[in-house]
Amino acid sequence: MRIAVPNKGRLHEPTIDLLERAGLHLVDGADRKLYAETVDPDVTVLFVRAADIPEYVADGAADVGVTGLDMQRESGTDLVDLLDLGFGRCRLVLAAPEDDAVESVADLEGGTVATEFPRVTRRFFEERGVAVDVAEVSGATELTPHVDIADAIVDITSTGTTLRMNRLGIVEEVMESSVRLFARSDAVGDEKVEQVRTALESVLAASGKRYLMMNVPEDRLEAVEGVIPGLGGPTVMDIAGEGMLAVHVVVDERDVFETIAKLREQGASGILVTEIERLVE
DSSP states (O other): OEEEEESSSTTHHHHHHHHHHTTOOEESGGGOSSEEEESSTTOEEEEEOGGGHHHHHHTTSOSEEEEEHHHHHHHTOOOEEEEEOSOSOEEEEEEEETTSSOOSGGGGTTOEEEESOHHHHHHHHHHHTOOOEEEEOSSOGGGGGGGTSOSEEEEEESSSHHHHHTTEEEEEEEEEEOEEEEEOTTTTTOHHHHHHHHHHHHHHHHTTEEEEEEEEEGGGHHHHHTTOOBSSSOEEEEETTTTEEEEEEEEEGGGHHHHHHHHHHTTOEEEEEEEOSOOOO
């Protein structure tokens, strides 16, 4: 099975890190420019431009691909969104110069909109019933309204800082995007594809979680259970001949500090907190 991943840019390192944490360690990946084997002999990683990944998957060059939802929508490919990987979050927005009279989508009727996402932009305006000319550009989109190339732009933003620096105000959000795991419809359900999806999902499920282990007197178990904000009930095991129980539970990282204080108040001792690499639910 082949997985297409971004070959560079802001999505490359997080994607490789996620694969590594999921157990798909790359073999000599740093020495290869086009592909890398993994510790699973049945899985190969292809390094591809993020914008080209949907086509690689759709055409069968790869079975699954990791790229942004915005890239997939712009490609026009018919792929299955298997999993939101939770990073690379951004918005595709319609923006216009702050000192112009553009306050709504309708105000751009008959105007020109510059973008690196012509397919998504045309669909957006068609759905709104507003006729515009779409000018495809390959960079510096935010400058086009200031040099009379366009009346507005459709561009990616994460924080809005670049837009504000170029005196552009957001008129409306076109779509939200994040990095996803995509597959062709005929690959969905394949055993290896499902293994990869499950492995990645297990890393995401473990994010922000901690594993607590503690000793609890038998007569304090109910009180301890009452203060544990866990995923379901805790795992309870006898400690032979000690009148004590070993209690294990998964909790949100943000709850650990307060939970430990409450556990000690209820008689828990020997509390150990560890990170969780993967959580298969």
